[in-house]
Amino acid sequence: MRKIGKILSFTVASCAMVAFAMPAAAKDKAPTPRQLVKQYCRVCHGPNSPNGEYTPMTFIQDQWTDFFANTYKDAHKGVVDPHHNNKKVLEEITPDMLKKIEKYMVDHAADSEHPMTCG
Ligand code: HEC
Incomplete structure (x- = not known):
């Protein structure tokens, strides 16, 4: 159970990074x-x-x-x-x-x- 929790939170974190990294980068330093x-x-x-x-x-x-x-x-x-x-x-x-x-x-x-x- 703990293991699954870890994998899930990792997936969520990396998706969020992909989702937010792009527009932020484009705005700050296109x-x-x-x-x-x-x-x-x-x-x-x-x-x-x-x-x-x-x-x-x-x-x-x-x-x-x-x-x-x-x-x-x-x-x-x-x-x-x-x-x-x-x-x-x-x-x-x-x-x-x-x-x-x-x-x-x-x-x-x-x-x-x-x-x-x-x-
Ligand atoms: C991951 C590698 C890769 C990237 C990135 C890439 N290309 Fe290509 N490109 C290729 C390959 C593979 C071919 C096909 C070569 C062949 O048919 O022998 C090709 C073909 C071409 C051709 C020849 C097309 C034809 O049939 O006359 C041109 C021009 C070209 N690319 C320009 C670009 C431009 C401009 C960009 C950036 C927007 C770009 N390529 C990005 C790999 C890439």
Whole structure:
């Protein structure tokens, strides 16, 4: 009985942490779009990555827009991220985060005013 109690309270505590840690972190210190790209894209698409290296400059603006609208979901369906507790990429990156990442990629695409190689 005591053991079950312990397991239960642990589960409750960790769920609460997940529930509250995210909004609090977002409010206190929201990651910049650049940090989002680094933490959620570059970890799998750095130099020599078997998944292909992608930087903002890999594509022109129209290609990035097209990628996020049509290819992103299919390309990452079922892909889990070992850098983030093996969560599914499509679940760990929220729509809000993805919007910021897309804007960063477009703003720094190969044909943008400020092309950038590093994410
Ligand atoms: C957990 C690792 C992981 C993360 C995180 C990740 N990707 Fe990928 N990505 C992959 C894999 C695996 C593929 C499929 C590679 C293949 O088909 O050979 C892929 C494919 C792609 C492709 C090629 C799609 C195509 O078919 O033309 C692009 C572009 C891409 N990812 C960009 C991104 C961007 C932008 C982010 C951040 C929002 C991101 N990826 C996050 C693993 C990841």
